[in-house]
Amino acid sequence: MNQASPSLFKRIFNTAFFSAGILMALIIILLFGTSSKTVAAEAKKPFRILLITGGCCHNYVFQAQALKEAMEKVVKRAAVDVNVVNEGGTGTQYVAPLYDDPNWAKGYDVVVHNECFADTKDPNYFRKITRAHYAGVPAVVIHCAMHTYRSATEDDWREMLGVTSKRHDRQVKFSVKIDDLKNPIVKGMPAEWNPTASDELYNIDKLWPNAKALASAVSVESKKTYPVVWTNQYGKARVFGTTLGHGDTWKDPIFTNMLSRGILWAAGDLKK
Numbered sequence: 518m519n520q521a522s523p524s525l526f527k528r529i530f531n532t533a534f535f536s537a538g539i540l541m542a543l544i545i546i547l548l549f550g551t552s553s554k555t556v557a558a559e560a561k562k563p564f565r566i567l568l569i570t571g572g573c574c575h576n577y578v579f580q581a582q583a584l585k586e587a588m589e590k591v592v593k594r595a596a597v598d599v600n601v602v603n604e605g606g607t608g609t610q611y612v613a614p615l616y617d618d619p620n621w622a623k624g625y626d627v628v629v630h631n632e633c634f635a636d637t638k639d640p641n642y643f644r645k646i647t648r649a650h651y652a653g654v655p656a657v658v659i660h661c662a663m664h665t666y667r668s669a670t671e672d673d674w675r676e677m678l679g680v681t682s683k684r685h686d687r688q689v690k691f692s693v694k695i696d697d698l699k700n701p702i703v704k705g706m707p708a709e710w711n712p713t714a715s716d717e718l719y720n721i722d723k724l725w726p727n728a729k730a731l732a733s734a735v736s737v738e739s740k741k742t743y744p745v746v747w748t749n750q751y752g753k754a755r756v757f758g759t760t761l762g763h764g765d766t767w768k769d770p771i772f773t774n775m776l777s778r779g780i781l782w783a784a785g786d787l788k789k
Protein backbone atom coordinates (compact mmCIF):
# COMPACT_ATOMS: atom_id res chain seq x y z
CA MET A 518 0.00 0.00 0.00
CA ASN A 519 1.43 3.34 -1.09
CA GLN A 520 1.54 6.07 1.42
CA ALA A 521 1.30 9.63 0.24
CA SER A 522 4.49 11.52 0.95
CA PRO A 523 4.37 14.61 3.24
CA SER A 524 5.21 16.78 0.21
CA LEU A 525 2.10 15.48 -1.62
CA PHE A 526 -0.05 16.41 1.40
CA LYS A 527 1.53 19.83 1.37
CA ARG A 528 0.81 20.28 -2.35
CA ILE A 529 -2.84 19.24 -1.91
CA PHE A 530 -3.18 21.52 1.13
CA ASN A 531 -1.63 24.45 -0.73
CA THR A 532 -3.87 23.93 -3.78
CA ALA A 533 -7.00 23.74 -1.61
CA PHE A 534 -5.94 26.80 0.38
CA PHE A 535 -5.20 28.70 -2.85
CA SER A 536 -8.59 27.75 -4.38
CA ALA A 537 -10.48 28.78 -1.23
CA GLY A 538 -8.62 32.10 -1.30
CA ILE A 539 -9.65 32.76 -4.91
CA LEU A 540 -13.25 31.80 -4.10
CA MET A 541 -13.32 34.20 -1.14
CA ALA A 542 -11.87 37.00 -3.27
CA LEU A 543 -14.52 36.38 -5.95
CA ILE A 544 -17.30 36.49 -3.35
CA ILE A 545 -15.96 39.75 -1.90
CA ILE A 546 -15.64 41.35 -5.37
CA LEU A 547 -19.17 40.19 -6.24
CA LEU A 548 -20.72 41.44 -3.00
CA PHE A 549 -18.80 44.72 -2.90
CA GLY A 550 -19.37 45.34 -6.62
CA THR A 551 -23.14 44.75 -6.30
CA SER A 552 -23.54 46.96 -3.25
CA SER A 553 -21.57 49.85 -4.80
CA LYS A 554 -23.68 49.48 -7.95
CA THR A 555 -26.85 49.70 -5.80
CA VAL A 556 -25.53 52.79 -4.00
CA ALA A 557 -24.54 54.38 -7.33
CA ALA A 558 -27.95 53.61 -8.85
CA GLU A 559 -29.69 55.11 -5.79
CA ALA A 560 -27.54 58.27 -6.03
CA LYS A 561 -28.46 58.70 -9.72
CA LYS A 562 -32.20 58.47 -8.98
CA PRO A 563 -33.82 61.85 -8.32
CA PHE A 564 -35.39 62.49 -4.91
CA ARG A 565 -39.07 62.62 -5.88
CA ILE A 566 -41.54 64.77 -3.93
CA LEU A 567 -45.27 65.06 -4.56
CA LEU A 568 -46.33 68.45 -3.18
CA ILE A 569 -50.07 68.81 -2.65
CA THR A 570 -50.88 72.48 -2.21
CA GLY A 571 -53.50 75.16 -2.78
CA GLY A 572 -56.57 76.55 -1.09
CA CYS A 573 -57.17 79.35 1.33
CA CYS A 574 -55.01 82.03 2.82
CA HIS A 575 -51.38 81.56 1.70
CA ASN A 576 -48.95 82.16 -1.18
CA TYR A 577 -48.47 78.57 -2.33
CA VAL A 578 -46.47 79.42 -5.48
CA PHE A 579 -43.83 81.16 -3.36
CA GLN A 580 -43.87 78.37 -0.74
CA ALA A 581 -43.44 75.64 -3.38
CA GLN A 582 -40.40 77.44 -4.81
CA ALA A 583 -38.92 77.94 -1.32
CA LEU A 584 -39.40 74.24 -0.56
CA LYS A 585 -37.69 73.17 -3.80
CA GLU A 586 -34.70 75.48 -3.18
CA ALA A 587 -34.35 74.24 0.40
CA MET A 588 -34.40 70.61 -0.73
CA GLU A 589 -31.72 71.24 -3.37
CA LYS A 590 -29.36 72.28 -0.54
CA VAL A 591 -29.73 69.04 1.43
CA VAL A 592 -30.48 66.23 -1.02
CA LYS A 593 -27.41 64.09 -1.74
CA ARG A 594 -28.89 62.51 -4.87
CA ALA A 595 -28.37 63.75 -8.44
CA ALA A 596 -31.57 65.81 -8.55
CA VAL A 597 -34.68 66.93 -6.70
CA ASP A 598 -37.89 66.42 -8.61
CA VAL A 599 -40.90 68.24 -7.10
CA ASN A 600 -44.26 67.54 -8.70
CA VAL A 601 -46.40 70.48 -7.54
CA VAL A 602 -50.14 69.82 -7.59
CA ASN A 603 -51.49 73.30 -6.85
CA GLU A 604 -55.25 72.96 -7.26
CA GLY A 605 -58.47 74.13 -5.66
CA GLY A 606 -58.13 77.90 -6.06
CA THR A 607 -58.22 80.02 -2.91
CA GLY A 608 -61.38 78.62 -1.30
CA THR A 609 -61.85 76.27 1.65
CA GLN A 610 -63.30 73.26 -0.20
CA TYR A 611 -61.84 71.05 -2.89
CA VAL A 612 -61.96 67.44 -4.04
CA ALA A 613 -58.84 66.50 -6.01
CA PRO A 614 -59.29 63.99 -8.88
CA LEU A 615 -55.69 62.84 -8.24
CA TYR A 616 -56.80 60.56 -5.39
CA ASP A 617 -59.22 58.56 -7.58
CA ASP A 618 -56.18 56.55 -8.67
CA PRO A 619 -55.43 54.10 -5.82
CA ASN A 620 -51.74 54.34 -6.82
CA TRP A 621 -51.68 58.15 -6.65
CA ALA A 622 -48.51 58.21 -4.51
CA LYS A 623 -46.59 55.54 -6.41
CA GLY A 624 -43.02 56.40 -7.38
CA TYR A 625 -42.56 59.27 -4.91
CA ASP A 626 -40.10 59.25 -2.02
CA VAL A 627 -42.42 61.44 0.05
CA VAL A 628 -45.73 63.31 -0.17
CA VAL A 629 -45.81 66.84 1.26
CA HIS A 630 -49.21 68.22 2.28
CA ASN A 631 -49.32 72.02 2.32
CA GLU A 632 -52.96 72.50 1.40
CA CYS A 633 -55.76 74.41 3.14
CA PHE A 634 -59.31 73.09 2.73
CA ALA A 635 -60.97 73.29 6.15
CA ASP A 636 -64.51 72.73 4.89
CA THR A 637 -64.02 69.58 2.81
CA LYS A 638 -65.39 66.89 5.10
CA ASP A 639 -66.32 63.69 3.24
CA PRO A 640 -64.45 60.83 5.02
CA ASN A 641 -64.71 58.64 1.90
CA TYR A 642 -62.67 61.28 0.12
CA PHE A 643 -59.87 61.86 2.65
CA ARG A 644 -59.59 58.16 3.45
CA LYS A 645 -58.25 57.70 -0.10
CA ILE A 646 -55.33 59.81 1.16
CA THR A 647 -54.90 58.40 4.67
CA ARG A 648 -55.16 54.82 3.36
CA ALA A 649 -52.08 55.30 1.15
CA HIS A 650 -50.11 56.82 4.02
CA TYR A 651 -51.16 54.12 6.47
CA ALA A 652 -49.81 51.54 4.00
CA GLY A 653 -46.39 53.23 4.11
CA VAL A 654 -46.23 56.40 1.97
CA PRO A 655 -44.15 58.90 4.01
CA ALA A 656 -45.89 62.22 4.69
CA VAL A 657 -44.89 65.75 5.61
CA VAL A 658 -47.63 68.06 6.87
CA ILE A 659 -47.24 71.84 6.99
CA HIS A 660 -49.25 74.64 8.62
CA CYS A 661 -52.78 74.72 7.16
CA ALA A 662 -52.72 70.98 6.42
CA MET A 663 -53.55 70.78 10.15
CA HIS A 664 -56.85 72.61 9.55
CA THR A 665 -57.64 70.78 6.31
CA TYR A 666 -60.75 68.53 6.76
CA ARG A 667 -61.32 70.38 10.04
CA SER A 668 -65.12 70.24 9.54
CA ALA A 669 -65.07 66.43 9.43
CA THR A 670 -66.14 64.51 12.54
CA GLU A 671 -63.98 61.48 11.67
CA ASP A 672 -60.39 61.55 13.02
CA ASP A 673 -58.47 59.61 10.33
CA TRP A 674 -56.71 62.67 8.91
CA ARG A 675 -55.83 64.00 12.40
CA GLU A 676 -54.40 60.64 13.42
CA MET A 677 -52.23 60.73 10.30
CA LEU A 678 -51.09 64.29 11.14
CA GLY A 679 -50.29 63.31 14.72
CA VAL A 680 -52.14 66.34 16.12
CA THR A 681 -55.67 67.66 16.50
CA SER A 682 -56.07 71.41 16.08
CA LYS A 683 -59.17 73.53 15.51
CA ARG A 684 -57.86 77.11 15.80
CA HIS A 685 -54.75 79.25 15.81
CA ASP A 686 -53.63 82.44 17.57
CA ARG A 687 -53.48 85.71 15.65
CA GLN A 688 -50.26 86.26 13.70
CA VAL A 689 -47.51 87.46 16.06
CA LYS A 690 -43.81 86.92 16.69
CA PHE A 691 -43.05 84.15 19.16
CA SER A 692 -40.02 82.13 20.12
CA VAL A 693 -39.70 78.39 19.67
CA LYS A 694 -38.08 76.07 22.20
CA ILE A 695 -36.39 72.96 20.83
CA ASP A 696 -37.52 70.08 23.07
CA ASP A 697 -35.21 67.38 21.74
CA LEU A 698 -31.85 68.80 20.62
CA LYS A 699 -30.51 65.28 19.96
CA ASN A 700 -33.09 64.55 17.28
CA PRO A 701 -31.34 64.66 13.87
CA ILE A 702 -34.06 66.85 12.33
CA VAL A 703 -33.61 69.75 14.77
CA LYS A 704 -30.00 69.07 15.79
CA GLY A 705 -27.92 72.25 15.43
CA MET A 706 -30.89 74.61 15.79
CA PRO A 707 -30.76 77.27 18.51
CA ALA A 708 -32.29 75.79 21.70
CA GLU A 709 -34.34 78.99 21.96
CA TRP A 710 -35.09 79.91 18.35
CA ASN A 711 -36.52 83.29 17.43
CA PRO A 712 -37.87 83.02 13.88
CA THR A 713 -37.28 86.14 11.76
CA ALA A 714 -40.99 86.46 10.89
CA SER A 715 -44.29 86.44 12.75
CA ASP A 716 -46.45 83.34 12.40
CA GLU A 717 -49.71 81.79 13.58
CA LEU A 718 -49.37 79.54 16.60
CA TYR A 719 -51.73 76.61 16.08
CA ASN A 720 -53.48 75.52 19.27
CA ILE A 721 -52.97 71.77 19.64
CA ASP A 722 -55.84 70.06 21.47
CA LYS A 723 -54.27 66.61 21.25
CA LEU A 724 -50.88 65.11 20.43
CA TRP A 725 -51.70 61.60 19.21
CA PRO A 726 -50.04 58.63 21.00
CA ASN A 727 -47.51 57.86 18.23
CA ALA A 728 -46.48 61.50 17.86
CA LYS A 729 -43.47 63.07 19.57
CA ALA A 730 -42.97 66.82 19.94
CA LEU A 731 -39.56 68.15 18.84
CA ALA A 732 -40.25 71.84 19.42
CA SER A 733 -42.91 73.92 21.15
CA ALA A 734 -44.03 77.48 21.74
CA VAL A 735 -46.04 79.37 24.36
CA SER A 736 -49.21 81.10 23.27
CA VAL A 737 -49.23 84.86 23.89
CA GLU A 738 -53.03 84.57 24.14
CA SER A 739 -53.63 81.60 26.44
CA LYS A 740 -50.10 81.14 27.92
CA LYS A 741 -50.44 77.44 27.08
CA THR A 742 -47.55 75.53 25.47
CA TYR A 743 -48.20 73.87 22.11
CA PRO A 744 -46.03 71.61 19.95
CA VAL A 745 -44.98 73.30 16.70
CA VAL A 746 -42.70 70.58 15.27
CA TRP A 747 -43.17 66.83 15.70
CA THR A 748 -42.74 63.37 14.25
CA ASN A 749 -45.47 60.77 14.01
CA GLN A 750 -45.79 57.11 13.04
CA TYR A 751 -48.97 56.35 11.12
CA GLY A 752 -49.29 52.69 10.21
CA LYS A 753 -46.11 51.94 8.27
CA ALA A 754 -45.43 55.59 7.41
CA ARG A 755 -43.19 58.16 8.98
CA VAL A 756 -44.84 61.56 9.27
CA PHE A 757 -43.07 64.87 9.93
CA GLY A 758 -45.16 67.89 10.86
CA THR A 759 -44.88 71.57 11.62
CA THR A 760 -47.59 74.17 12.20
CA LEU A 761 -45.16 76.98 11.29
CA GLY A 762 -45.16 78.39 7.77
CA HIS A 763 -47.91 80.99 7.37
CA GLY A 764 -45.96 83.61 5.41
CA ASP A 765 -42.46 85.06 5.67
CA THR A 766 -41.32 82.22 7.95
CA TRP A 767 -40.54 80.59 4.58
CA LYS A 768 -37.79 83.22 4.12
CA ASP A 769 -36.10 82.13 7.37
CA PRO A 770 -33.26 79.72 6.48
CA ILE A 771 -33.52 78.05 9.91
CA PHE A 772 -37.13 77.12 9.12
CA THR A 773 -36.50 75.92 5.56
CA ASN A 774 -33.46 73.91 6.67
CA MET A 775 -35.48 72.24 9.46
CA LEU A 776 -38.32 71.53 7.03
CA SER A 777 -36.00 70.00 4.44
CA ARG A 778 -34.37 67.80 7.09
CA GLY A 779 -37.84 66.70 8.18
CA ILE A 780 -38.69 65.79 4.60
CA LEU A 781 -35.48 63.75 4.29
CA TRP A 782 -36.20 62.03 7.63
CA ALA A 783 -39.74 61.06 6.58
CA ALA A 784 -38.35 59.53 3.40
CA GLY A 785 -35.64 57.66 5.35
CA ASP A 786 -32.87 59.69 3.65
CA LEU A 787 -31.62 61.77 6.58
CA LYS A 788 -28.05 60.84 7.46
CA LYS A 789 -27.23 61.66 11.08
Ligand SMILES: [Zn+2]
Pocket residue numbers: 574575660661717762763764
Ligand atom coordinates in the same frame (compact mmCIF):
# COMPACT_ATOMS: atom_id res chain seq x y z
ZN1 LIG B 1 -51.82 80.62 7.91
